[in-house]
Amino acid sequence: MSHTQSEKKVSTHSGQRKKSLMIFAAALIVAGVGSAYWYFNYGVGTESTDDAYVNGNLVQITPEIAGTVTSITADDGDYVQQGQELVHFDSSDADIAFDNAEANLAHVVRQVRTLFNNVEQAKAVVAEQKIALRKAEADLARRKNMVKAGGLSQEELSHAQDMANSAEKSLAVAEQQLKSQESLINNTTVSTHPLVKTAIGQLRQAYLSKQRTSLVAPVSGYIARRNVQVGQRVTPGSALMAVVPLDQVWVDANFKETQLTTMRIDQPAIVTADLYGDKVKYHAKVESLGIGTGSAFSLLPAQNATGNWIKVVQRLPVRIQLDANDLKAHPLRVGLSMVVDVDTHDTSGQLLAQAAPSKPRYQTDVYTRQMDGADTIINQIIAANDVPSSTLYVKQ
Numbered sequence: 001m002s003h004t005q006s007e008k009k010v011s012t013h014s015g016q017r018k019k020s021l022m023i024f025a026a027a028l029i030v031a032g033v034g035s036a037y038w039y040f041n042y043g044v045g046t047e048s049t050d051d052a053y054v055n056g057n058l059v060q061i062t063p064e065i066a067g068t069v070t071s072i073t074a075d076d077g078d079y080v081q082q083g084q085e086l087v088h089f090d091s092s093d094a095d096i097a098f099d100n101a102e103a104n105l106a107h108v109v110r111q112v113r114t115l116f117n118n119v120e121q122a123k124a125v126v127a128e129q130k131i132a133l134r135k136a137e138a139d140l141a142r143r144k145n146m147v148k149a150g151g152l153s154q155e156e157l158s159h160a161q162d163m164a165n166s167a168e169k170s171l172a173v174a175e176q177q178l179k180s181q182e183s184l185i186n187n188t189t190v191s192t193h194p195l196v197k198t199a200i201g202q203l204r205q206a207y208l209s210k211q212r213t214s215l216v217a218p219v220s221g222y223i224a225r226r227n228v229q230v231g232q233r234v235t236p237g238s239a240l241m242a243v244v245p246l247d248q249v250w251v252d253a254n255f256k257e258t259q260l261t262t263m264r265i266d267q268p269a270i271v272t273a274d275l276y277g278d279k280v281k282y283h284a285k286v287e288s289l290g291i292g293t294g295s296a297f298s299l300l301p302a303q304n305a306t307g308n309w310i311k312v313v314q315r316l317p318v319r320i321q322l323d324a325n326d327l328k329a330h331p332l333r334v335g336l337s338m339v340v341d342v343d344t345h346d347t348s349g350q351l352l353a354q355a356a357p358s359k360p361r362y363q364t365d366v367y368t369r370q371m372d373g374a375d376t377i378i379n380q381i382i383a384a385n386d387v388p389s390s391t392l393y394v395k396q
Contacts, residue, residue, distance in 0.1 A: 045345040047259040051315065052271075052338040056249035057362065058242045059219055061086055065094075065212045069232045076226050080217045080243060083366050087228060087240055089213040094206070101199075101206035102381060108199040109385040115184050115193075122178035129171035136160070136167040190386045203381075204374050211370040218364040221245035246331055248362075250287065251320040253340040254294070256313050263289065264349030267342055269320055273330070274337040280330050283323040286342060289351060290316035318342075 067089030074086050143160040190196060221243040228240040251271055255263070263286065271282040293314040295302045320340055322332075 045262075045343060046341055047255060047263060047344055048339070048341045049253050049255050049259070050337070050339045051255075052251050052253035052320070052340045054249050054273075054332045054334055054336040054338060055252045056244055056246065056334045057219075058224070058244055058334070059221065060239050061215055061217070061241045061243065062237050062239055063087075063089070063212070063215060063234055064236055065089070065209055066233070066235050067213055069228055069230050069234060072226075072228060072230060074217075074223045074226075074241075076223050076241075078223045080220065080223060082217055082220045082364065083369070084217045085214050086217055086223075086243075087215040089215075089234075091210060091213040094210040094213050098203075098206040098210045101203040102377070105196070105199040105203050105378070105381050106385045108195050109190060109382055112185075112190050112193045112196050113386050115181070116190065119178070119181045119185060122174070122181045126171065126174045126178050129167065129174045133164070133167040133171050136164040140164045191382055196382070200378055203378060204371065207374045207377070208370060215240070216366050217243050218366055219243055219245050219362075221247075244334060246333070247324070247327065249327070249332055249334060250322060251284070251338050251340060253318045253320050253338070253342075254315040255318050255342075256315055257293075258313060260289065260316060260318075262344040262347050263318065263342060264344070264347055264351060265289065265353065266349045267344055267346060269340055269342045271320060271322065271341075272339045273332060274339075275332070276330055282326045282330070284320045284340075286349075287319040287321040288353060289318055292316070 069087055070090050071088040072086070073084070073088075074080050080086065140160040140163070143156060185193065188194070222245075224242045224244050225239075226241040228234065228238075234240065265286055265288060267286045269284040269286060271284045272278050273280065273282070293316055295314065318340075320342075
């Protein structure tokens, strides 16, 4: 090999090496820039955890009266609307009790109407006795004049005096009887009389017990954990099933205590679910920071004041509120695993809530509607049995 060829080979090898070094250096620079970008945009000012799970309200369906189940209208996984019947009891006993309460109210209304009539009768007796007293006094006055004129004996005058005294005493007795009768109805009407109000309360209780033979959904959601069967005898407070409103779920993210230094309420977060993968992202925010660690509220809390002790980094639950539209587009189930990334750049928020809630977080009106219709029945019974009076019962 000539000297010139050897020099060309060395030159070529040197050029290839230089090119490889330049490529390697460029790769290092790109990796460094990428790492710096990730660090300053995601590494710093971001706290992440995969110890996060979907949580939600499990609204228990529990009876308020004892009963035998005759029908079940929803099963696990079914969607139910608020107010929809879920379980029905045999209503025979409740129907009988309600009929008795209706009859009792009608009977009491007639009794109280009799009390009012007795007052009117007592007033008539008092008026009659007043007339009898005036007549006896007038007769006594005439006889006194006749005795003075010598036309009437003293015996007849004494008899007239006795009649006047008797009429006066009869009037006193009648007035006392009137007061006694009035004391039974003072400051009341038929519908507001204590006896009638007691009967109304009994009727309302019977009506409510009849309504409670039908168990309805307090909220709209999906049925879970049904453990009631047709023919089963259940008691008040027994958990028959649960309704889970999946549009109200949230994420409980368990962050290490060292991750909460810069975490604040209302900080934005990105949440992903193992169910859908990284392609589906939920926009969320920090709703509240945990008040205590899980071990602090456990049934058997840790006893760290012992001879052998090893420090363990604790975790605190952070509630993450999910965007309603994202949740509607990709529904979640209670208990699913999640990954939470909280943007902690903005630390101007609060560590703890500063104001009490201004309205209920959760509520239902299905139980207040159970008394709809009771007042109409009560008014009809009073009107039908209190014939002389036009006063009807009106709920105060």
